[in-house]
Amino acid sequence: MAGIYIHIPFCMQKCGYCDFYSLVGLSDKKEFVVALCDEIRIRKEELQREPIQTVYFGGGTPSVLHIKDFENIIASLKEVCDIAELLEFTIEVNPDDINLPFLDDLKRIGFNRLSIGIQSFNDRILSFMNRRHSSSEAFNAVEMSKKAGFENISIDLIYGIPDMTLAEWKKSIDKAISLKVQHISAYHLTFEPGTAFYKKLKQNIFREVEDKQSIEQYNVLIKAVTKAGFDDYEISNFCLPGYQSKHNASYWSGYSYVGLGPSAHSFAARTRRWNISDLKKYINNIKRGEVFYEQEILSDIDVYNEKIMLGLRTKNGAEIRDLHSMDKKMVQLFNEKMQKNIMLKNVFTQNGRLKVCKDKKILTDQIISDFFVV
Numbered sequence: 001m002a003g004i005y006i007h008i009p010f011c012m013q014k015c016g017y018c019d020f021y022s023l024v025g026l027s028d029k030k031e032f033v034v035a036l037c038d039e040i041r042i043r044k045e046e047l048q049r050e051p052i053q054t055v056y057f058g059g060g061t062p063s064v065l066h067i068k069d070f071e072n073i074i075a076s077l078k079e080v081c082d083i084a085e086l087l088e089f090t091i092e093v094n095p096d097d098i099n100l101p102f103l104d105d106l107k108r109i110g111f112n113r114l115s116i117g118i119q120s121f122n123d124r125i126l127s128f129m130n131r132r133h134s135s136s137e138a139f140n141a142v143e144m145s146k147k148a149g150f151e152n153i154s155i156d157l158i159y160g161i162p163d164m165t166l167a168e169w170k171k172s173i174d175k176a177i178s179l180k181v182q183h184i185s186a187y188h189l190t191f192e193p194g195t196a197f198y199k200k201l202k203q204n205i206f207r208e209v210e211d212k213q214s215i216e217q218y219n220v221l222i223k224a225v226t227k228a229g230f231d232d233y234e235i236s237n238f239c240l241p242g243y244q245s246k247h248n249a250s251y252w253s254g255y256s257y258v259g260l261g262p263s264a265h266s267f268a269a270r271t272r273r274w275n276i277s278d279l280k281k282y283i284n285n286i287k288r289g290e291v292f293y294e295q296e297i298l299s300d301i302d303v304y305n306e307k308i309m310l311g312l313r314t315k316n317g318a319e320i321r322d323l324h325s326m327d328k329k330m331v332q333l334f335n336e337k338m339q340k341n342i343m344l345k346n347v348f349t350q351n352g353r354l355k356v357c358k359d360k361k362i363l364t365d366q367i368i369s370d371f372f373v374v
């Protein structure tokens, strides 16, 4: 088994760009933790099916929970499965939630990797995105985490932000590198329906950055992180040698995982399952023994599209033999698309794998769309 993902659906305020499922405030926290522990027991068989290698607390904002809450959740996990030998145990934290005693406690209860949601080291941009923290809090959060003994720290950054200059972006990257973290994730801002930013975009309050700027910002990022010794192992993820996110790498390799908590996704063989994105319903349905998830069986086309999407986003690429094991019609379609994209110098083959050409990385999503079968 790839691992366990646990979704903590609370935030103290909503960031302008975010469409992850979360509620502002902690009013249902107690009932949520009880329901989550019940879900762990309900899904005992799934959790025991394969050895668990990684556990990832994401959200929402896991760092708004109390240490006692984590202890309860971890105790429930230990009741049903073996998590004594985890390769990676990650928690996402927000810079303004953490202090040294809290970090010491996280370490004590077993977390060995922190993913810090920094997004930018520029106060104007942080406030534009409605983040709660300042640039100096972000800086202190990393320093404190190191002091607490964390040796595997990832920080998140966002680019493609309206009105962010190239100089501002460079400064954020340089700051991130100067902090000597082991991993950086950098995502291009997207405007998702339902978010405050999407609304503002539709009202013409601001505009998306032009492709030229996106490419410039991505190129600056790649140049800086690779110069600093980071491996661009996935289109948005960069690590020092040996510090790939094991949890995410196994998603990309198509291993199975169990997602717990509202809106969390699970995957095994050809089944994709997702918990309802409604905290009250999630709590009540678990309490009443009613179904709290939906699921679908992936078609051949879904499986093919997923392999393409996950594979081509990584430096390692997609395994051609694996794609050739699909039915005849799919293989024919894939071969045609592969030949066309090789001719266009978008992709190349190496050791049986199909990879995106270095100078076309910024176009990865477009290249993937071209490979998709609908």
Ligand code: SF4
Pocket (backbone or CB within 6 Å): 010, 011, 012, 013, 014, 015, 018, 019, 020, 022, 059, 060, 061, 094, 117
């Ligand atoms: S980005 Fe993180 S902190 Fe902000 S609303 Fe989304 S989940 Fe909450």
